[in-house]
Amino acid sequence: MNILALDLGTSSVRGLVLDADATPRPGALARRKVRLRTGEDGTGTLDGRAYLACLVECLDELAAGGHLRDVELVAASAQWHSVLPLDAAGEPLGPVLTWMDTRPEPLPGAPGPVDPEAYHQRTGTWWHRCYWSVRLPWLRERAGAPIGRFVGLVEYVLGALLDEAPMSVSLASGTGLLDLRRLEWDVEACELAGVGPEQLPALAPRQWHGRLRPEHARRWPQLAGARWTAPVGDGAASNVGSxxxxxxxxxxxxxxxxxxxxxxxxxxxxxxxxxxxxxxxxxxxxxxxxxxxxxxxxxNLYAWATRNLRLPEGAELDAALARTARDLRVRxxxxxxxxxxxxxxxxxxxxxxxxxxxxxxxxxxxxxxxxxxxxxxxxxxxxxxxxxxxxxxxxxxxxxxxxxxxxxxxxxxxxxxxxxxxxxxxxxxxxxxxxxxxxxxxxxxxxxxxxxxxxxxxxxxxxxxxx
The missing domain is CATH 3.30.420.40 (ATPase, nucleotide binding domain)
Incomplete structure (x- = not known):
């Protein structure tokens, strides 16, 4: 048995094939960079349709290379915290807000949790711009059309490929709206977000599996019988993989x-x-x-320095860093x-x-x-x-x-x-x-x-x- 593992990150989409022991198959990797739109105002957004296209390209490349043979299971590591408003027909009403977007803020007069400490212990989060409790009201205020429901980026792209795409408890926990013990949408958090369960993704039950839609099974016949498992938040997946x-x-x-x-x-x-x-x-x-x-x-610190500073390269940079470490002057x-x-x-x-x-x-x-x-x-x-x-x-x-x-x-x-x-x-x-x-x-x-x-x-x- 082979496992197709998807890494749905902020800077790239990757697909790679692992053997039954979760060891990567040499050469069986496809990667596409994605364009993250950033701005001095704190913008950090992705285009949902373009992101889906990148994932499709990765799957096409793996299929063309013969790497999808014997794939029986599909797993995914996916970015936490993203949110995308959809209209009644399920079409995006704007870009995807990623974890990098620092613009959302509580609306004037919004009360916040009754007991912030109890809220923190129950949801593992705070009433904060990173979470849907603050993001959804902020998005609703700026929407140019009625919002039908909210999904994460992962539910959007998988929803286009699979027969269904409920939200895993791992991804749901990153919204800040989940009761971590009961594994249900938290009533108070949803009230702060101004949503009911009908505007949120269904939660994937234990041992959930999805299948490709017929049109995609025809495109990638090697995956026609594969079981897709509930995605795991990228940080959690990285811990397990480490x-x-x-x-x-x-x-x-x-x-x-x-x-x-x-x-x-x-x-x-x-x-x-x-x-x-x-x-x-x-x-x-x-x-x-x-x-x-x-x-x-x-x-991204290293990327910024590489882009903006005249740094040496390779062994010369390593040697210069080693000298700097003996007398670290910059804090x-x-x-x-x-x-x-x-x-x-x-x-x-x-x-x-x-x-x-x-x-x-x-x-x-x-x-x-x-x-x-x-x-x-x-x-x-x-x-x-x-x-x-x-x-x-x-x-x-x-x-x-x-x-x-x-x-x-x-x-x-x-x-x-x-x-x-x-x-x-x-x-x-x-x-x-x-x-x-x-x-x-x-x-x-x-x-x-x-x-x-x-x-x-x-x-x-x-x-x-x-x-």
């Missing part, structure tokens, strides 16, 4: 953005552990929760894209301090990368506060694959913890496949976790770019 599936091991993932997270086994209806006030909590699936903190900056606030919840700093909140006429472009890059390391270290301490002490940490993601120096900086910032590195760059897709096959616990023994000082970490998927 081998971090219990409270003894935390994942620090740096792709376009960054996050630090812990997974715990908490079945539906089970008592949720206390949640620290500065951390969020979402669902991996019906059996597990993930707790952590996220940051708008990650690999940075890396919040270029603003705060993720619960913070409310707007886009454009990044800062650089300690500049002089001797400051180099490499100094700026090192300051930014180290600034993110410090944020992660502080939040990891919060994550550990309910446990037995420091956890082991596994680094992962495309940005970690691309910079041995950044891995070493995390080792320093997270000391005295043991810090290791997951070499597989496709942790999201791998994690989604493991969740889909019911092997979350087995992920603790994943191969590929090794030392952080490997200068050129091998890519286990031939032709797969980092990030």
């Amino acid at each position: 081998g971090c599936v219990d409270a003894s091991r935390a994942a620090v993932t740096v792709g376009t953005s960054a996050a630090v997270r812990l997974v715990q086994a908490v079945p539906a209806g089970g008592e949720l552990p206390p949640l620290p006030g500065q951390l969020w909590r979402y669902r991996v699936d019906h059996e597990h929760v993930v707790t952590g903190a996220a940051y708008s900056s990650g690999g 940075a606030d890396p919040r270029f894209g603003g705060d993720r919840p619960p913070g409310v700093a707007p886009a454009g909140s990044g800062e650089l301090r300690g500049l002089s006429f001797g400051t180099t472009a490499v100094d700026l890059l090192a300051g930014l990368m180290t600034g993110l390391c410090r944020l992660v270290a502080d939040d990891l301490t919060l994550l550990e506060s309910g446990g037995d002490g420091p956890t082991e940490v596994v680094l992962g993601g495309g940005a970690m694959a691309g910079s041995a120096w950044w891995r070493a900086a995390f080792v320093d910032a997270l000391a005295p913890r043991s810090v290791r590195y997951q070499r597989n760059p496709e942790v999201g897709a791998t994690g989604a496949a493991l969740v889909a096959t019911g092997r979350v616990a087995a992920a603790a023994d994943l191969a590929g976790i090794g030392r952080t000082d490997e200068p050129h970490a091998p890519n286990t998927v031939a032709g797969a770019p980092p990030g």
